[in-house]
Amino acid sequence: MAERNQTVVTEFILLGFSETHPIRLVLFCIFFFLYIVALAGNTLIVVAISVDSGLHTPMYFFLANLAILDIGCTTTVLPKLLENLADKKSISYVGCMTQLYFLTWFLGAELLLFTAMAYDRYVAICHPLHYTTMMSRMVCFLLAGSVWAISAINSSVHTGLMIRLIFCGPNKIKHFLCEIPTLLLLSCTSTYLNNIMIVIADVYFGVINFVFTMVSYGFIISSILKIRTTEGKKKAFSTCSSHLIVVTIYYTTVIYTYILPGSGSSMDNGKVVAVLYTTISPTLNPLIYTLRNKDFKTALKKIFVRFTQNLRTQNESLANLSLTTLLLYSQLISVLDHAILSQSS
Known part of the structure; x- marks a missing residue:
């Protein structure tokens, strides 16, 4: 009965970054630039892979999926962040839950996709003669579909558990986005079930997938070291080095965010880390994957000429x-x- 008499929160206040106007203006320009670059770079990847038949391979198929996820992730977060920097800090309850759903969906899907991409590189380097069979079109679609579906189910569970909670005040989120750890701190009801599901999701998405990815790269590095020629080693390593760099950056930031407690200075550090995996990573991914890739450069030249x-x-x-x-x-x-x-x- 006491809970029913409490005022239910209908909107949240995203405290974001600095309250100083000049700093907000600078941050607005920086994030706007990064958003445009991320959209342009990832869209270019999707278009190039769709248009050029030479890029219709499993590796580029998964890369196109990663680009789509990056577009979704930045679009879920940055428009609202730019609005926040323009001095509109409020977000409705429905808007907050919607952002939470899509952000959790895209982040989880990226972690699963990294595992699928690692498996693809493992098959390509360790079993090159069976690559076309083991990574057929049907297998690729099945892996990609599983990535999107499993992450969507996980996001639905977390969002559903979040909706059942009661938020009766305070409604100030010490962040620039609606994220599970920060929202749980504001709940007036028990978050025990939410915390259990977070642990299960962290073990599956973070620990198990990370182990699978690292095991795949263990076999990959072992196979590369067995190659006799230096040129062969360089060629084999170049096909997976970009992915390994992206995986390292992404896992480091996500694990930091969801393992550290959401209070005090950890919250301030969490904002910086969240910027890394929602903004910097989607912006850098097209550059990391394309600058050292001759096939992709050739495809871009063809598109430009056309x-x-x-x-x-x-x-x-x-x-x-x-x-x-x-x-x-x-x-x-x-x-x-x-x-x-x-x-x-």
Whole structure:
């Protein structure tokens, strides 16, 4: 009965970063720039892999999925962060739960996708003769579908458990986004079941997938060391070094966020870490995966040449259309002048 008489929170206040206007302005410009770069880079990856048939391989298929997840992750967080920096700090209860759902979905899916990508590299390097069979199109779609589905179920469970909680005040979130650890601190009811499910999810998504990924790379490194030629070792390592860098950065930031307690200075550090996996990582991923990839550079050149040719063709068509319009207009003027002169005479 006491809980029913309490005022239920209908909106939350995201405290975000600094209250100083000049600092907020600088941060707004930085995050806006990073958002544009992340969107452009990841969209370019998806377009290049979709258009170029030479990139229709399992490795690039999973990379396209990663780019889509990065687009979703940044779009879930950054628009609201930019709005927050523009001095609108409130977020509705529904908006907060929606952000929580999609953020949990995309973060979990990325962790699972890293494991699938590690398995793909393991098969490519350790079992090259059976690669086309072990990583057939059906297997790739099954792995990608499982990644999206399992993460969606996990996110639905966590969001559903969060919705059943009562928030009666305070409603100030010491963060720039709605995230499970920070929201649990504001609940007026028991979060025991939520904490149990968080531990289970952390063990599955964080520990088990991390172990699978590291075991895959253990076999990969062992196989690379057995290659006799230096050129062969470099070529084999170049196919998985980018992925290993991204995995290391991502796991470090996510584990830091969900293991440390959400209070005191840890919350301030958590904001910086959250920026890394929601903003910096999606921005850097296209650069890490494409700058050292000759196939992708070739695909981008083809797209650029095709785009330039289409633009040139469109410009020529517009010029011809404009010239035709001018000729028709001049002929119309001549006809009108002739008609006027005939009436005058």
